[in-house]
Amino acid sequence: MNINTLNNEPITSKTGNLAIALYPAIPSVGKKQSNAYFARVINRSRLQMDDIANDIVASGINMSKEDILKTWKVIDNAVTCRLAEGISVDIGLGTLRPAVFGTFESATSTFDRNKNRISVQYRPGKQLAETMENLTPVISLGNRIVPEIISVQDKTIPVTPDEPEAKYTLRSGGFFSISGKNILIAEQENADMEESPVGLYFDNTEDSSKSKCLKPHQIYHNSSTLLEGIIPELESGTYKIRIATRLTAKSPRKNVLEHTFDKEFKVL
Numbered sequence: 348m349n350i351n352t353l354n355n356e357p358i359t360s361k362t363g364n365l366a367i368a369l370y371p372a373i374p375s376v377g378k379k380q381s382n383a384y385f386a387r388v389i390n391r392s393r394l395q396m397d398d399i400a401n402d403i404v405a406s407g408i409n410m411s412k413e414d415i416l417k418t419w420k421v422i423d424n425a426v427t428c429r430l431a432e433g434i435s436v437d438i439g440l441g442t443l444r445p446a447v448f449g450t451f452e453s454a455t456s457t458f459d460r461n462k463n464r465i466s467v468q469y470r471p472g473k474q475l476a477e478t479m480e481n482l483t484p485v486i487s488l489g490n491r492i493v494p495e496i497i498s499v500q501d502k503t504i505p506v507t508p509d510e511p512e513a514k515y516t517l518r519s520g521g522f523f524s525i526s527g528k529n530i531l532i533a534e535q536e537n538a539d540m541e542e543s544p545v546g547l548y549f550d551n552t553e554d555s556s557k558s559k560c561l562k563p564h565q566i567y568h569n570s571s572t573l574l575e576g577i578i579p580e581l582e583s584g585t586y587k588i589r590i591a592t593r594l595t596a597k598s599p600r601k602n603v604l605e606h607t608f609d610k611e612f613k614v615l
Contacts, residue, residue, distance in 0.1 A: 365482040371493055386486070430467060441471040494590045494606040496527040501578065517549075517612045519581050525574040525588065530606075532563045532574070532592045540564070544603050547574060548589040549581055552611060557582045581614045588612065 366389040400415040408415075426436050426443065435444035449463035471479070500506075501521040506513045517523070525547075534545040540562050547566060551557035559579040568575035571594070589607040 363481075363483055364485050365479075367484045367486045369486060437472070439472060440475050441469055443467050443469055493604050494527065494530045494592055494594065496525060496530060496588060496590060496606055496608040498526045499588050499608055499610070499612070500524050515610055515612050516615060517578055517581070517586065518615045519578055521578045523574070523576060523578050526572060527574075527590075527606075529571055529594055529604075530574055530590055530592070531571040531594050532566060532569055532590065533594050534563065535593055535601075544591050545593060546591055547576075548591065549579065550587045550589050550607070551582070552585045552587055554584070557584060558586075583614055586612050586614055 367386050368389050369384040369386055371384050396416060396419060397412075400412045400419070403415055404410070404412050410418075426438060429436050430443060430445050433445055435442055444467065445465065446468045447463060447465055449459075451463070500514070500523070501517045502524050503521040504513050504516055504518065532545060532547060534540060534543050538545075543562075546560040546562050549559045549561075559581060561576065561579060563569055566574055566576040574590075587607055587610075589605060591603050591605045593601070593603055
């Protein structure tokens with residue numbers, strides 16, 4: 348059996364769709380929150396040679412599963428031998444080639460397995476690349492363990508149809524109510540809270556020296572979906588609400604997660 352005969356027929360997908368999940372990019376400590384997201388393919392499962400052999404048998408090929416697996420192992424062994432001799436091999440689905448990784452200090456350096464390694468690089472073949480390129484991505488929002496503010500309100504300021512701007516107004520000593528997801532403000536155990544960047548921030552957009560931060564113990568209600576407490580003494584101006592936490596599903600994490608609400612608030 349010549350492996351290249353597998354490419355005589357077009358490669359087909361059962362649905363033509365590829366599930367993709369989007370995850371928010373987490374900024375490094377000290378950097379501003381970004382609105383960027385990165386994507387990952389939702390890996391449905393990991394198949395073994397047996398599973399692929401079953402697929403081939405189910406397609407109607409005149410070969411038994413045992414014969415397919417036996418031939419497959421012979422091909423794998425032959426390809427491996429050629430790669431070990433420093434020869435690149437086109438397997439139809441793409442090209443495999445031996446490669447060396449790591450750096451060397453000089454032209455006379457010896458190979459050091461603590462710094463260097465020999466492995467295999469893979470380059471998809473034209474047909475496989477075109478098949479993947481023509482898939483229809485089905486995008487969903489990935490599971491996220493990052494803070495996300497949904498709404499902010501000063502409960503002491505009534506919002507009426509006649510004064511819609513009151514929705515984005517805060518005043519010192521008012522009672523804030525912030526709803527969201529994963530907004531519990533948490534720090535690592537035994538951390539110095541005075542030095543910690545964790546907290547609920549009222550960031551002055553014109554003068555950072557006027558910004559204020561509430562630590563977890565200063566927040567009356569501190570949960571993953573709701574934060575409530577007293578608004579600190581703020582000078583008049585425009586502010587944004589920002590959360591910085593080490594929240595995670597099980598325990599506080601090493602890096603600080605931040606989220607800034609996209610609306611601006613005026614302080615009277």
